[in-house]
Amino acid sequence: MAMRHSVVLDVKRCRGCTTCIKCCPTEAIRVRGRRATILPDRCIDCGSCIRICPHKAIKSVGDSLDILNNYQYCVALPEPALYGQFHHLDSVDIVLSALLKIGFHKVYEVAKAAELISDYERQTITSGVSKATPQISSSCPTVLRLIRMRFPKLIGHVANTILPMELAAILARREAEQETGLPPEKIGVFAIVPCSSKVTAARSPEGLEHPVLDGAFAIRDIYLRLLTPMKELEEVLPLSEAGIMGIGWATCGGESAARLGQRCASVDGIQNVIQMLEGIEDGRLPEADFLELSACTQGCVGGCFNVENPYAAKLRLKGLMKGLPVSRNRFRLPEEERDVVCRDKELQYLPAFVLDQDRGVAFSKLLQIQELEEHLPGLHCGSCGAPSCRAFAEDVVLGRASEDDCIFKVRERMRSMTGSKAEADDYLPPPFRRRQEPDK
Missing domain, CATH: 3.30.70.20 (Alpha-Beta Plaits)
Structure with missing residues (x-):
């Protein structure tokens, strides 16, 4: 599918x-x-x-808030990046209390699940379990999909834990079932997320056989709904159950800091992440045991669903964390339930660049692509509608484009028709025309 x-x-x-x-x-x-x-x-x-x-x-686009009407009991899972979107916010409890005013019956913080994962990882480190190094964080769905697609050799380096929002969904549903006595299908569990990749992950998780969330809402949509209830709150309920470590996961470096003393490196921005992964794949391993890779600038506070500048949001989160305990949660589940924090599906190579299912045909197409690429200018101008000459050659061989879509191929045809280099160059944009030498 x-x-x-x-x-x-x-x-x-x-x-x-x-x-x-x-x-x-x-x-x-x-x-x-x-x-x-x-x-x-x-x-x-x-x-x-x-x-x-x-x-x-x-x-x-995230899910519509109308889907709340499909469930008798709705649970909100706010990502900690949400807290950094509000000006002059004194307490996380104000946001959590307001969520109960806009259609949710219960709130379970993703930051709490992040602290549980952090403690689980610390326990794993101290137990001496051998892992491929450097270990790569599994908290960014975009990075996971990127590794599966472009860096399959590094799949073994990815941590075995699920996303904090997925763990929060599992635990929140369990609590809701015990509190209400309702069957699971009557309980809706929804994440409030900062980026598009987490909406996709809610529908098609990378490390789980089946989705554990019923939907995911964009922070920007919930933000607008919360503004009025936050101002009109008569009572602020003490709902927050996360400390500095959990809230810190919203910014790049927060997950690394929660590992307490292990050699960690934090990288944000998709191009920087790609450079790091290329280095590891080429054998240039960084001097770190753990890599926290975030596709967005400054981590989740830089997601495209946020409403505030990531640097301003990070500053506000630092203010909210003052006075909080370092952590409020320990991973103390019984031995038979400890696997709840781990993937139940192995990450596998995602064959997005397959030329043909038949190996012989695929090899033949590859040769055609290489031959055509050799006859292209290599300027990667993008005027053909493809990002590079290599991608254009692939499109031609796969039938998605024609050779005549390349303006340099058009120039060659015009040159053969007119016999004049100057007139043929007139068909090119000015940056690509040959320089005219002045008459002496």
Whole structure:
């Protein structure tokens, strides 16, 4: 079944400007007929195209709040990045109490689940369990999908834990069942997330056989709903159960800090993440035991669903963490339940770049791509609608484009027709025309 992505294209806004094709880390975007197209098999929902599109034609969508009506009891799982969106916020409890005023019956903090995962990892470290080093964090769905697609040799380095929001969903549903006596299908568990990749992960988890969430709402949508209830609260309930470690997971470096003393490196930004992964794949291992990789700038506070600048949000979170205990949660589940924090499905290579199911045919197409690429200019100008000459050659061989889509191929044809280099160059944009030497 095809993955349902949360990054979508608004065709009415798209002008075919090709700005987006250069920023995509997996070359998942093409422009044909003055309209962009997203190749679903290659999209990792990183949101890079959303940030760079000058016409706001690419956007990310979460679930509609109307789905709350489908359940008798609704549980909100707010990501800690939500807390950094509000000006002059004195306490996390204000946000959590307001969530109970907009249709939720219970709140379970994702930050609490993050602390449980952190403690589990610390226990695993002290137990001396051997792992491939450096170990790579499993907390960013975009990074997980990127590794599966572009760096399959590094799958063994990824931590075996599930996402904090997934653990929060499992534990919150258990609590809700005990408190209400309702069957699981009558209880709706919804994450409030900062980015498009977590919406996709809620629908199609990377490390779980079956989804544990019933939906995921964008922080920006919940933010608008919370503003009025937060001002009108008559009583602020003491609902927060997370400390500095859990809330710190919202920013790059927070997960690393929660590992207490282990040699850790934190990397944010999708291009920086790719450079780090390339280095590890090439054998240039960093001097670290653990890598925290975040696709968004400054971590989850930089997600495309947030409303505030990531640096401002990070500053506000630091203010909220003052006076809080370091951690409020310990991982103390019985031995038979400890696996709840681990994946029940192994990460596997995602064959997004398969040329053909038949190996012989695929090899033949590969040779055709290499031959065509050798005859292309190698300028990667993007005027053909592909991000690189290599990608264009692949599109031609796979039938997604024609050789005549390359303006340099058009120049060659015009040159053969007119016999004049100067006239042929007139068909090129000015940056690519040959320089005219002045008459002596």
